[in-house]
Structures are given as C-alpha cells and as structure tokens.
Amino acid sequence: MSGGANTPVENLPGLPPVGEHGALSCGKELSFPPAAEARFQKLLTRYPTKQAALLPTLWIAQGEWGWISREAVDYVATRLGLSSAFVWGVVTFYTMYNRAPVGRHLIQFCTSISCHLNGAEEVFHACRKKLGDLKPGQTSADGKFTVIEVECLAQCDKAPAVMVNGDDHARITLDNLDAFLSELK
C-alpha cells in the first residue's frame, strides 16, 4: 500500500490517540454548523435511501473538520441511521477521506504509469526531502504541508501531475519544484 493521508503514520508526534473502531479522536463533540446542515438536508432529498447520502455526507464532514475523526464517524452514523462500524468500514475503503489531520496544503503526487514515465517518483522524493524529510502522509512541523502519493489523477497529458487540496497542477518537475512550493503560502 502506498502511504496515503488515509493511513495514519505510526509513532509520529502530535497525533491524537487512537479511539474506538480504529479511528483517531479529535477530542470534542461535533455537529454540523447551519450552512453544512442545510447542505446535508438538501442531500437527503436527492436519494431514495438515507444510506446513499453517506459518501457526500462524509465530504461535508471532511470539508468542515478537515479529517474524519472517531467523533465524525459517530456523528455521521447517527445522522444517517447507520452503525459507526459500518461508516468506518466505508471511510477506510476510500483513499480520499483523511483519517488523520493533514497540513494546510495536502500535496498529492500522482506516480501512476504516465507520470512515472515522466519522472514523478523523483519529484515526489525531492519534495518530501525539501520539506524536512517528511514521510509519506506526515505533516511538516509548521502544519503547512502533508505530502502523499496518489493514483492516476486523469491529468496524464500534464505529467508529472500534482493536486494540492482540490487544485490541479501541471508538469511539476525537479526544475520547477521550488517555484511550485514557494507559491503555496
């Protein structure tokens, strides 16, 4: 398995304790603020079952809180009438739900075949090195960066392709890596 943001890095300082059903605890009770609640209510009207709203509800949760904590799992499960174990099972199947806090800039390097042919792995390693020898999935001490490796981003014509949070970046090479990083404030 390539290290993803979904895979909490063992023994790293600053991570919250592991809670029930393997999820990390954020240490506080959660509920959707009004705007998120409105989006959640709208979601429920789009599907014939509540369960179908699970993936989009997890997206709302991650949008609000940055990652999916044990409390977020419990909260989403309660809202949709599902068990926490079931929700956690779904969270762990998909790679994009963060199971630990991530930095302000989640830098996702595609290393699949077309990007590999254009030297993506070298850029990925150089980037981690530059940011203080970060392990895949580890967040920099200032909380600014988390660097992970991801599968094909469907930007193969712009290889090596990188996504930062939800934004697409084209042709990130060893030559322009510094310039690319300096633009991430």
Add this chain to the structure above:
Amino acid sequence: MSDFAPVLSARFGKKNSSALATYVADGGYESWKKVLAGSKTGEWTPAKVTDLVKASGLRGRGGAGFPTGMKWTFVPPKEKRGDKPVYLLCNADESEPGTFKDRILIEKDPHQILEGMMLASFALDVKHAYIYIRGEMVHGAEILNAAIDEAYAAGLLGTNVLGSGMALDLTVHRGGGAYICGEETALIESLEGKRGHPRIKPPFPAVSGVWNAPTVVNNVETLCCVKHILDRGADWFKGIGRNERNTGPKLYCVSGHVEKPGVYEAPMGIPFRDLLAMCGGMKGGRKVKAVIPGGSSAPMLTGDEMMDVPLDFDGVAAAKSMLGSAAIIVMDETTDIPKAVTNIAKFYAHESCGQCTPCREGTPWLHKMLKRIVAGQGKKADIEMLMQVAGQMGNGMTICVFADAAIAPILSAIPKFREEFEAYVAKSASPGFEQAAAAGITSEVAERTAEGMHS
C-alpha cells in the same frame, strides 16, 4: 479522414464553453427540445430513440465496447418491472491510468453530457439520473453542479420539463477515491453508500442494479455520442469510422513520451501511426519501444506491433490487446520496461478491493516479486513464478475483471521484453535456488531467507 471535423471536442476551445448560454448559442439542447415536443405528437417515442442509437452502431466508450443500444434494451419493459423506477448512471469515475478524456468533456462541455443523459433518460423512462464522478475531480464536480443548476433554472430539468409533463432530476455524486468504482456494479454499491465491492452477475444491473431497480450505466463519452446521434442521425454517425462495427468519432488520450500529449479526436479506427503524427511524433525523435493502447489494464504491444493497428475495438483486439478507454501510453526506447510494469503492478496491488482471494493475495505478490527483481534482488525463478501466479488469477477466478486487468501488463510484457527482466535477474545479488543449493542449503531455507530480506 482529412475532411473529419471534430464532434465531441468541437466546443473545447470556445470561450465560456461550459456555460449554458454558449451551449445553446451553438445549437445545444435542440435535440432535447425536439424529442420532448415530438413526444406529445407521437413523433418521438422512447423506442425510436433507442432504435436510433442501435442503428448508429455506438459502442460503449468506457472500456468494454458493448453496444449501447443493446444495453438499453436489456431493461425490462414496464409490464415486467412494475412500479420500480429505472435509473441511469453516468460513469464519470475515470480512473484508468492513462485516461483523461472524460475529464476534459466534463470541464469544457458539461451540457453536452447533460443533454446526452436527458435523451437517454427519455429512451429509458428514467426519472432520476446520477453522475458518479471520481472524488479527485473536485472542479469537475463543481462545473457539473453549476451546469445542472443552470439546466434546472432554464426548465430543462425538473418536475415538468419544458412543459412536456415529463419529470427528470439529475444529481452529481462524488466518489471517495477508489479505482474499482469505475466497475459498474462497484459504482452501484458505492452510490448506495457502501464500500465499492463489485457484485456477482447475474443479475445484471439492467434487471437489478442500484436500489434493486433496473439500472443502465453509461460512460461520459458514450452519453455525449447519444446527443450527437440525435442531432445528426444514425447514418451520419455510422459514416464515421473504419467499418460498421467500429463507428463514430472517438477521443484518444495520448500520454507518455510523445511531443504533444493530450486528448485528440479522430474517426474511430485511425491507425496508431497517424495518431502519433497528430501528437507531433515521439519526444526528441526517439523510437517507440512499447505502447499500452487502452489504459494500464490493456496488454502491452511493442512499437513494431503497434504502428499500423487501427485504433478501434476490433482493430486493437486483433492485435491481442484492447482499445479499452483509448488511453494510449507511449514508451520510448529509453523506457525501463520492468520498472514500468512494476509501477503498474503497484497500482493494482493498492486498488484491489479485497473481495476475492486470487486478486487480494495475487496483486501484492506480483508487485512484491517485481519490486524484488528491479531492486536487483530477483531470483531466476521469479520470472516464471510471475507468469505462473498471474496465470492463476484471471479468466473467471474472481467476481470482476480487475484481476484480468492486473495481470494483462505482466503476461504481455514478460514474453515481449523477457531479456530486460532476465538482465535484472542476471546481475541480481540474490539469485536464489541454484547458488543456495550449491552452498548446501535447501532451497526452502534460501527462499525464506530471501523473502525475509526483502519483504
């Protein structure tokens, strides 16, 4: 060929091409209006739309190339399905490494997709259709949602579409990052709010799909083709392409070592040689060593094998590979094939859903053995063992074809580029059985030792 004018990509270069206003100014939604108006007079019926799509010869653009019109006819008629609704799912989970055509359709011309979905919904008596878009396409989902909002506001969607009495809702559903959700039954499971585990077939989705209701899953580009068939007729569509089994315009995604990688539109069946010329040839004028013609799941072909292959379903199949999603990954003479295959094996090991043992266990083993070979620690027996393990994973050993996809690059690359794999093993620091036996150690111990060293 020379008089071919782009169809699917015709509007990509226009200003504000994703906006409703520019789409309508270019004649967009005329077919939707025509069919709705004609449905009142009896001029247009669902069967007529389906027949048109059948007559066009359109085959699914997602990978399998199944005839779209025929897929639609598998939905049971109203008398048989009773009160159950029919669902249309647009598969926008484009995740096959090397594929990026649906992304550009979504970002540059979303209304084209919506109109295709509307027409397909009419043909299939669908009241609510979903677009399952992969989680990584954050902006793509925003663009589609904006387009859908515009369509509702213009009365093109809703409870009484353009006063026709027909109701149609459309919803974008974002995935969470899982390659397998492009498989149609995994996509259905995921839409239902579950882990993306493919279902055993039968029943096929057309009979029992999402929420146990009849369901049709069509690819983004396929649905775009439906719109153009309704605009310009089945004969026009059939007139494009190499022969009547391979019809219509096609988007090709070219990546790797070419001068100008990108999405290129050409008539179905363009020879690889011509497509390569459209991309400005090989980077630095180097030679083509290998090509994967249909995304990472397709068997690899050598440059020589590839040159004159017509890029359509039957043409690539005749060359013993597949057109798949028309993701053409070009590798030049500098490419390290064992490393490229290892990269692909890593992808499949990571993305296996874990349901079936041959795939769950086999994909990491294949990756591990390949990693060992390219790390200079391979054993002589590894190459045969790779072939053996891969040979036991496919052809119906698993619920879905993921395992077949995972082994295709290995089973094709090893025979074609065996000397490269052997070269790695020849200079290996840990060649395995034979040396170990000479040193008086049993092969089993040597095996375990080597395993322990590199796991």
